[in-house]
Amino acid sequence: MATPHIAAEPGDFAPAVLMPGDPRRAQRIAEGLLDDARLVTDVRGMLGFTGTVDGRPLSVMGSGMGQPSFSIYATELFSQYGVERIIRVGTAGGIGKQVHVGDVVIATGAHTDSAMNQLRIPGVNFSAVADFRLAMAAYRAGLEAGMGERLHAGTIISRDHFYFTPEGQTERLSAYGTLCVEMEAAALYAVAAEFGKQALAVLTISDHLLDHSGDMTAAERETRFQDSLRLAVAAALS
Numbered sequence: 001m002a003t004p005h006i007a008a009e010p011g012d013f014a015p016a017v018l019m020p021g022d023p024r025r026a027q028r029i030a031e032g033l034l035d036d037a038r039l040v041t042d043v044r045g046m047l048g049f050t051g052t053v054d055g056r057p058l059s060v061m062g063s064g065m066g067q068p069s070f071s072i073y074a075t076e077l078f079s080q081y082g083v084e085r086i087i088r089v090g091t092a093g094g095i096g097k098q099v100h101v102g103d104v105v106i107a108t109g110a111h112t113d114s115a116m117n118q119l120r121i122p123g124v125n126f127s128a129v130a131d132f133r134l135a136m137a138a139y140r141a142g143l144e145a146g147m148g149e150r151l152h153a154g155t156i157i158s159r160d161h162f163y164f165t166p167e168g169q170t171e172r173l174s175a176y177g178t179l180c181v182e183m184e185a186a187a188l189y190a191v192a193a194e195f196g197k198q199a200l201a202v203l204t205i206s207d208h209l210l211d212h213s214g215d216m217t218a219a220e221r222e223t224r225f226q227d228s229l230r231l232a233v234a235a236a237l238s
Helices: 023-033 067-080 132-144 169-175 185-195 218-223 226-236
Strands: 016-019 035-041 048-053 056-061 085-094 104-112 151-158 180-182 198-208
Touching: 016 023, 016 067, 016 226, 023 048, 023 056, 023 226, 035 056, 067 085, 067 185, 085 132, 085 185, 085 226, 104 132, 104 185, 104 226, 132 151, 132 198, 132 226, 151 185, 180 198, 185 198, 198 226
Parallel strands: 016 056, 016 085, 085 198, 104 151, 151 180
Antiparallel strands: 035 048, 048 056, 085 180, 104 198
């Protein structure tokens, strides 16, 4: 039952899927987290794995960068492979003054400058929000882990542009309580709503757009995500 972008067979994916952007990060997560991890798809180098955690099935798959890429994989997973929940595990750039590099953000809602969600219901500004139960499970796990002030929950923004931002927009978003910026969550939340499924994004702050003094290196971006991964797993298996 391969789709144009996924080569798996029925039953290859668990009901819950963790989705980092980078397929190499997906492989690293699968090898370090899953028992009996097996490769279930590798179309276009987008690796997907399924195994178990404490005896419970869980999958990990890369999503690529940006909302169009994430929408393709989320749509096929939800509509063709019986997936019930997708948790994005990724990095983000801090915007809010209360967040710092290394902190974890549970994205309860995602603003966006993309036109993708505007096309869904003409005449309506669609509200891209996380599943409350998943967000609550992740937040509770963070509190139990003693994360304290390093744990945040609130709105983020999913942008289409990586290298271009309208002048003054970041500061205005910060003033309106936006915590960070990334490029996928708003589309994920909309696809989940379309299919009546669950979705969440749990993000590690890798840099800060208003203060670059403590930004992570490229190598650190690949390794400093254990806190967000722990929370994502808690949500996936809740």
